[in-house]
Amino acid sequence: MEEVKVFAPATVANVSCGFDVLGFCLDHIGDEVIVRKSDTPGVRITRIEGQDLPLATKENVAGVAVEALLEKVDTPFGFEIEIIKGIKAGSGIGSSAASSAGAVVGVNALLGEPFSRKELIAFAMEGEKLASGAAHADNVSPALLGGFTLVRCGKKPDVISLPAPAALYATIIHPKIELRTADARSVLKKTIPLEKAIQQWGNVGALVSGLYTDNYDLISRALVDVIIEPERSVLIPHFNELKTAALAAGGLGGGISGSGPSLFTLSRGEEVAENVRQALIKCFEPHGIPFDTFVSKINAQGAKII
Amino acid sequence: MEEVKVFAPATVANVSCGFDVLGFCLDHIGDEVIVRKSDTPGVRITRIEGQDLPLATKENVAGVAVEALLEKVDTPFGFEIEIIKGIKAGSGIGSSAASSAGAVVGVNALLGEPFSRKELIAFAMEGEKLASGAAHADNVSPALLGGFTLVRCGKKPDVISLPAPAALYATIIHPKIELRTADARSVLKKTIPLEKAIQQWGNVGALVSGLYTDNYDLISRALVDVIIEPERSVLIPHFNELKTAALAAGGLGGGISGSGPSLFTLSRGEEVAENVRQALIKCFEPHGIPFDTFVSKINAQGAKII
Numbered sequence: 001m002e003e004v005k006v007f008a009p010a011t012v013a014n015v016s017c018g019f020d021v022l023g024f025c026l027d028h029i030g031d032e033v034i035v036r037k038s039d040t041p042g043v044r045i046t047r048i049e050g051q052d053l054p055l056a057t058k059e060n061v062a063g064v065a066v067e068a069l070l071e072k073v074d075t076p077f078g079f080e081i082e083i084i085k086g087i088k089a090g091s092g093i094g095s096s097a098a099s100s101a102g103a104v105v106g107v108n109a110l111l112g113e114p115f116s117r118k119e120l121i122a123f124a125m126e127g128e129k130l131a132s133g134a135a136h137a138d139n140v141s142p143a144l145l146g147g148f149t150l151v152r153c154g155k156k157p158d159v160i161s162l163p164a165p166a167a168l169y170a171t172i173i174h175p176k177i178e179l180r181t182a183d184a185r186s187v188l189k190k191t192i193p194l195e196k197a198i199q200q201w202g203n204v205g206a207l208v209s210g211l212y213t214d215n216y217d218l219i220s221r222a223l224v225d226v227i228i229e230p231e232r233s234v235l236i237p238h239f240n241e242l243k244t245a246a247l248a249a250g251g252l253g254g255g256i257s258g259s260g261p262s263l264f265t266l267s268r269g270e271e272v273a274e275n276v277r278q279a280l281i282k283c284f285e286p287h288g289i290p291f292d293t294f295v296s297k298i299n300a301q302g303a304k305i306i
Numbered sequence: 307m308e309e310v311k312v313f314a315p316a317t318v319a320n321v322s323c324g325f326d327v328l329g330f331c332l333d334h335i336g337d338e339v340i341v342r343k344s345d346t347p348g349v350r351i352t353r354i355e356g357q358d359l360p361l362a363t364k365e366n367v368a369g370v371a372v373e374a375l376l377e378k379v380d381t382p383f384g385f386e387i388e389i390i391k392g393i394k395a396g397s398g399i400g401s402s403a404a405s406s407a408g409a410v411v412g413v414n415a416l417l418g419e420p421f422s423r424k425e426l427i428a429f430a431m432e433g434e435k436l437a438s439g440a441a442h443a444d445n446v447s448p449a450l451l452g453g454f455t456l457v458r459c460g461k462k463p464d465v466i467s468l469p470a471p472a473a474l475y476a477t478i479i480h481p482k483i484e485l486r487t488a489d490a491r492s493v494l495k496k497t498i499p500l501e502k503a504i505q506q507w508g509n510v511g512a513l514v515s516g517l518y519t520d521n522y523d524l525i526s527r528a529l530v531d532v533i534i535e536p537e538r539s540v541l542i543p544h545f546n547e548l549k550t551a552a553l554a555a556g557g558l559g560g561g562i563s564g565s566g567p568s569l570f571t572l573s574r575g576e577e578v579a580e581n582v583r584q585a586l587i588k589c590f591e592p593h594g595i596p597f598d599t600f601v602s603k604i605n606a607q608g609a610k611i612i
Contacts, residue, residue, distance in 0.1 A: 017507070018507070018511065019504060019507075020504045020508075021504065021507060021508040021511060022511070150508065150511045150512060150515065151508065152505075152508040152509060152512045152527065152528065153504060153505045153508050158512070158527060160511075160512055160515050160524065162515060188500060189500065190499060190500055190501075191497040191498060191499055191500065192497060192498060192499075192500050192503055193496060193497055193498075194494060194495065194496055194497065194498050194533070195496075197498055197503040197506065197507075197533070198325060198326045198327060198459060199458075199459045200503065200507055201323070201324070201325075201327060201503075201506055201507035201510040202326075202327040202456065202457065202458040202459050202510075203458060204507040204508075204510050204511045205324065205327060205328070205456045205466075205510045205511060205513075205514045206456060206458045206464070206466055207511075208511045208514040208515055208518075209456065209466050209468060209514055209518075212514075212515070212518040218466065221458065221464060222458065227500070227503070
């Protein structure tokens with residue numbers, strides 16, 4: 001095998017109450033990453049389609065991720081990478097994570113799979129470190145493993161795969177405004193009331209239980225973020241109006257995707273998710289801000305060779 | 307049926323990272339509650355064996371719990387209650403919850419089961435309100451439902467039953483010192499760092515996942531409380547020494563049971579749990595403080611008619 005093409009999916013991190021620990025993987029929205037063996041050692045990004053992103057290996061998330069991987073194996077050849085961006089950088093649905101994940105999956109395939117998907121997480125995280133200054137695993141984990149993932153904090157991230165009920169669909173609305181992750185971080189308070197933290201971890205536990213038991217009502221009750229959303233939602237125009245519309249249309253719950261500006265809503269069944277999408281369009285269109293919407297099943301597989 | 311005898315089990319609330327939301331049910335350690343129909347309407351506590359606790363209905367947790375239940379049904383007869391205390395009040399393993407739970411289970415049985423076990427929680431909580439000033443569900447829920455329970459906060463508690471892996475055993479050590487719940491509450495800070503809260507809710511999610519997947523290693527990694535235990539453990543003599551001994555003997559993890567002074571350790575298998583018990587005895591005996599220890603399977607059933 002001399003060349004592979006990888007579909008690298010978009011992902012939703014944070015997931016309401018699960019700030020900084022939960023994420024899930026979207027379907028059919030993502031980047032395509034073509035990885036090709038080369039006689040020249042090292043990594044070169046030869047082409048990026050669809051967006052103006054740096055080609056220099058050390059300035060490109062995929063380049064950095066693959067370099068981290070190549071430090072752990074001996075290989076007589078190098079790699080060329082082409083990225084066809086399907087996810088807009090800065091949209092809050094794991095654009096950098098997708099490119100990093102897709103690149104390491106492609107290189108791993110061409111090397112004969114020396115690493116497991118879980119082992120690839122650490123390499124893809126190096127891409128995240130370049131993108132946001134911190135080596136977060138909350139987007140790369142679902143991009144690589146699929147489904148829902150939970151990341152326990154620690155010196156090394158401890159990533160746990162959680163199941164996704166079969167009828168769970170996500171609706172995404174991406175208001176095309178600029179919202180820097182650093183700004184989204186800076187609105188957060190460094191200390192929080194213990195009482196609210198208890199509510200939050202009760203909801204995280206309940207959400208995990210709902211995922212294991214296909215209990216959509218419980219998932220709905222648990223999708224409540226009493227800590228981050230009240231602070232951060234002010235940065236997203238018409239957030240409350242959008243959320244109200246999504247729930248009124250039958251959505252189970254939702255919130256800010258990653259650090260925004262995209263919003264996600266989870267629904268039971270594709271039809272409800274589509275109703276939510278229509279309600280979001282109706283709600284947001286009058287405001288004159290450009291936006292995208294889409295509906296996606298939860299992708300149980302993660303990045304895949306196509 | 308004119309009379310029933312109920313075994314009302316001891317319980318562990320808080321469960322490390324799951325402060326105020328998680329609890330689990332112990333086996334064979336508990337109160338016995340005898341409930342008898344009477345021609346005189348209302349509730350009378352006729353006997354309490356083993357401890358000096360108030361007989362007056364409104365001052366007794368079981369009396370208050372049954373009164374709350376009787377407000378919701380019409381019945382031509384009353385009830386007499388005898389309580390044989392197997393759990394020492396103030397030990398931190400749900401003494402008041404056991405008596406409340408046992409009493410409402412007995413009355414419910416004599417009435418022909420008008421209420422489900424989940425519905426009984428609200429009545430038993432009235433007993434907890436009398437005992438501690440707050441209507442907590444974290445001990446009465448596992449006492450009534452068995453296994454592990456998670457209580458989401460809200461206007462009404464939202465109680466979720468979680469499975470318990472079959473080989474999970476608890477070791478309890480009860481240092482016989484007085485530790486008031488109010489004091490244990492007062493050492494807690496009202497605000498906590500967001501960063502630590504994130505660690506905590508990651509651990510709660512991971513622990514719930516471990517319970518569903520019988521993943522003892524994950525349960526072990528998740529049994530970490532970075533918020534409450536550092537504050538509260540100073541109230542329990544030789545806490546760190548005991549915890550270290552329990553883990554060295556093979557325990558998966560543990561912490562303060564309820565608001566103390568008892569400590570719990572979870573282990574995989576009865577043999578390990580017994581090794582933990584021996585290690586705790588060896589560690590605590592030299593200090594000259596009276597104490598009890600026991601090993602218990604997780605009780606999947608909760609309070610039961612015997």
